[in-house]
Amino acid sequence: MGAEELPSPLPKKDKKAPLVLGLQSSALVDHVARVDWSLLDQISGERGGSQLVAIEELEHILNELKTHILPTPDDPSPIVTIAGGSVANTVRGMTVGFQVTSGIIGAFADDEQGRLFVHNMSSNGVNLSRLRLKKGPTAQCVCLVDAVGNRTMRPCLSNAVRLQADELTREDFTGSKWLVVRYAISSLEVIRAAIRIAKQEGVSISLDLASFEMVRNFKSPLLELLESGDIDLCFANEDEAKELLRGEQNADPEAAVGFLAKHCQWAVVTLGPNGCIAKHGKEIVRVPAIGGTQATDATGAGDLFASGFLYGLVKGLSLEECCSIGSCSGGSVIRSLGGEVTPENWQWMYKQMEVKGLPLPDFCKP
Template sequence: MGAASCDGDGERNAVVVGLQPVALVDHVARVDWAMLESVPGERGGSIRVTATELEDILAQVNKHVLPNGDFSSPIRTLAGGSVANTLRGLAGGLGVRCKMVGARGNDEQGKMFATSMRSFQVDLSCLRVKSGPTGQCVCLVDALGNRTMRPCLSDAVRLQASELTREDFKGIKWLVLNGYGFYGEELVESAAHLAKLEGALVSMDLASFEVVRNFRPRLLKLLQSRKVDLCFANEDEARELMGGEPESTPESALKFLSQYCNNAVVMLGSKGCIARSGDEVVRAKAVEGGSVVDTTGAGDLFASGFLYGMINGLSLDHCCKLGCCTGAAVVQDLGGEIKQQGKKWMLQNMASMGLPVFQA
């Protein structure tokens, strides 16, 4: 593999840097459960597949399009990845200066990824361009908006821990990490260390219960280091982190996370969220009124709204409401990005709840 180049030049220091070691292109499709029976792994989860398996799934999608679907194509292709989703929500939806640290291939998928991210005003000056393929993921969405993800990353180019430099994090206020980064040896740990040298705060999303199960010792070690200032988890992820505790509740999960982080959030889907900052605990209801087409990116965009509140010094209650609002906006269309109509809906709801909109 040849030397990597960078994907453009940054103009100003970013407020938020997101670490996504592997650029992803999502292939999103609405399907019926009959089709999902033939896909390996648990429904609703995320397990890796080979390139051959990915092509087979995509071929099957064209035969199992959801009846009466209202989309012009069975498959919608767009830039993907949890961190990418969060950065797009912050930059394109809320005007926060964001930069991505990671790698993409020099193929057509990689170019499409870069074009999509730039359209949401995300700085790609620290996105390395390498010779090789870009990662891909099939996102299968059922009639209720639930999604099953099958990423193909085996041959995809990726960022290595040794490639990170302090310059990647210069001047930032927040680093956004995701549990999927643990697939890179020492990568998450190195990024957190370098960000702390710059005086930045660190946010961690646990990603999925499979990720927590696979990397629990490393995740706990990072949390115990006290380098994570804000942790996001859903109920399944928190339960897995607690060792599969069958009697765990959102409250007990929040208490567990708060041992290691000053700020912790347990996302409850349609029931809203519960969050803690120091000794303060806040519950927020989900924002109602929007349709649910695809839950892909709901947690990622919840993080966008919550972080936006933290960046601007808002109350914990406002941070929770912002997260619920941005999370509700993204589920109204296919894929993990807020489309123009969803953005309009989001801003209207923010205004009705008295939530301020800044330009960071």
């Protein structure tokens, strides 16, 4: 939606650019709840993925939540409402957990959800000077978590304020090292424009494949993006990897990581409780999941894996170390509800890193 841009109350751009930028064309608020199977059975679309819904369906699901909440004595609140979106989760994780300076490029509205997004991200140290204020509603998403921690997402982006491709400037990217992007057909024009300008500014690109539905339904433009040679790092989970190679004789994770590595310097396929497989050049590594905890909520697991992996790349660590830190950070977020890591779970992550001899962020060192 090409909403009118308003004078922003956010700070002007800092002279020193964030090391990592996230492109999320629409600010997004997640409503995360643990629910019983019967609610998931009522909702259209496949369980476990992400499918766009209209505002009426989003409001219907939110109303239905009250009668389908799973009792969880450990959770102080049955529904967590928080700044969300895959990219926001990743850059917030980098800032809070690893103290890598990060910022976000996108648009928000001056409504309840927009103010919540800004407050949450800014209070966690994310640079919001590239976030544009526009007239209209802020995007929302319902994240439904089942009894075993799997999450089903229903985002509502209709009529939400959105950054447009022609609003991007070189100044948005100058001085940064990485741009984090999530594949989405609704944002394809702005994604292409951001990648083009970022590459002109010497910024490396990290792409997440988003969901198996997105890969299945919009495979052709995704392949064009990968084949452009502009994507330096690509993350896929196991379901997305299968969709990417659907119809091929061999569609296992090894084949998928090999396919992605033909087009990207670094290719990573995450395998949930089975860890991950990654390739860089001729090197292939397999790293087990860390922690061995039953997931309370898988929301944000891939996003926080990316936070840890990118921290490793920024620090110049080996492929195996990047994967191990990604496994630690991905394991930290699944221990509680929502895509934001709690202070206790960050401490759990640092302990895991220490035990495995992985380089801790500088602020953790005595």
